[in-house]
Amino acid sequence: MKPRPGRKKVGKTKPWAGRFTQSTDPTAERFTGSLAFDRRLWPWDITGSVAWAKALGRAGLLTASERDTIVRGLDAVREELATGTFPFRPELEDIHTNVERRLHDLVGDVAGKLHTGRSRNDQIALDERLYLKDVAARVAEGLRRVQEALVARAAETVEAPLPGYTHLQRAQPVVLAHHLLAYVFMLQRDRERFRDARARADVLPLGAAALAGTAFPIDREALAQDLGFAAVSPNSLDAVSDRDYVLEFLAAGALAGMHFSRLAADLTLWATAEFGFVEFSDAFATGSSIMPQKKNPDVAELIRGKSGRLYGNLVAVLTTMKGLPLAYNSDMQEDKEPFFDSVDTLEAIVGVLPPLLATLTFRTDRMRxxxxxxxxxxxxxxxxxxxxxxxxxxxxxxxxxxxxxxxxxxxxxxxxxxxxxxxxxxxxxxxxxxxxxxxxxxxxxxxxxxxxxxxxxxxxxxxxxxxxxx
Known part of the structure; x- marks a missing residue:
């Protein structure tokens, strides 16, 4: 069919190009693209696509040969991404379309069958949930390592008196171990919150399609089993419009950030000449560009400061989601950068805190x-x-x-x-x-x-x- 007079044919770089008669304005393309940040989801995107190809095969929508060709192609794409040789194309908007288009380059037109019955709406919900399950476990493990570091220092100081404070005024004696263990139990609640957030994210959204559910006979229970999900989403509208799992992770991260901030506040206060209860190792302190005598607890201060990022990320996504009608809206693309930033921030904190704690010198004589x-x-x-x-x-x-x-x-x-x-x-x-x-x-x-x-x-x-x- 020829284009109508006065209209030009749009190039097929977009998966939705058939409806349109104008190419995307370059400024709009840059504004709407998410590849710069959602590319980190590629391992989970490919895992989901492999499972979807197998589900299509079970439903009789792919032959065994077609299924195997697609899976081999996805394995080749995975290898390119893992080795850094994947040819990213920003004009393809996101990681999903980049992977699908590269699959087409490698295996031909059969790649076009992979998206049968699937939408990017349920695809991104899947990728995020798979990613969250991994990172929640990693963050919880990092919290456990911080707890171990605190317990090790507490074991050394069970008999070390320390002034306890209320209103930042000296109140009653405690022992240093008691103070340190308070943070162990705060972090234990944080671990439980991440575990709970992970459990609630453990629901398969794939098969919800754009919003109404796929029109093909996909065995979603088998698909959930393939992908390691505990359950299948019971409502397709909810499956694609829900970001509670992101918000729960961000809320758990904000609470953990608050606990880290309070610990850092204690340590930085104790390190002042006015208190003199602790000294940071040179390896976890910095100096001044003008004052030669200074030794600043910059690492602890940044741990304290990063709580603001964790709070801001939670509030940002809550604000994005608060007025959205069902089901999917592009506003929801704005969940990713705050989500990823909180993941990176938490992993940075739990990486630096254990060695910082292990190398502190407590001035127990001054405390006494x-x-x-x-x-x-x-x-x-x-x-x-x-x-x-x-x-x-x-x-x-x-x-x-x-x-x-x-x-x-x-x-x-x-x-x-x-x-x-x-x-x-x-x-x-x-x-x-x-x-x-x-x-x-x-x-x-x-x-x-x-x-x-x-x-x-x-x-x-x-x-x-x-x-x-x-």
């Missing part, structure tokens, strides 16, 4: 001195009075007045004499000094989850079990 300063055992004095029979609210009031007296006199609790103590309560006896040492304060908190060294050793054993089996 600080743990007993600024009336940190005042609560223990109140508890002492409670054990003598005084209601806690009255004990709190007594100790508050006693602290005010000591501040006015320029004394610590340890400096006060027994007569001075007894001016505030006749219940205070000569054993009071033994009750308000740092060591006594720590020993007293032996409940499950407490900071007493005995309790921390039990928690350490629990942490090791969770890391190994959780």
């Amino acid at each position: 001195r600080a743990a007993g300063e600024h009336f940190s055992t005042a609560t223990d004095l109140a508890d002492y009075l409670v054990r003598k029979g005084l209601p806690f609210r009255q004990a709190h009031e007594v100790v508050g007045r006693l602290v005010r007296y000591a501040l006015d006199e320029g004394k610590t609790l340890e400096d006060l004499t027994l007569p001075e103590f007894r001016r505030f309560s006749p219940l205070i006896d000569g054993d009071v000094k033994d009750a308000i040492t740092v060591e006594a304060s720590l020993r007293a908190r032996a409940v499950t989850g407490g900071t007493a060294p005995a309790a921390v050793r039990r928690t350490l054993a629990l942490a090791r079990t969770l890391i190994a089996h959780g």
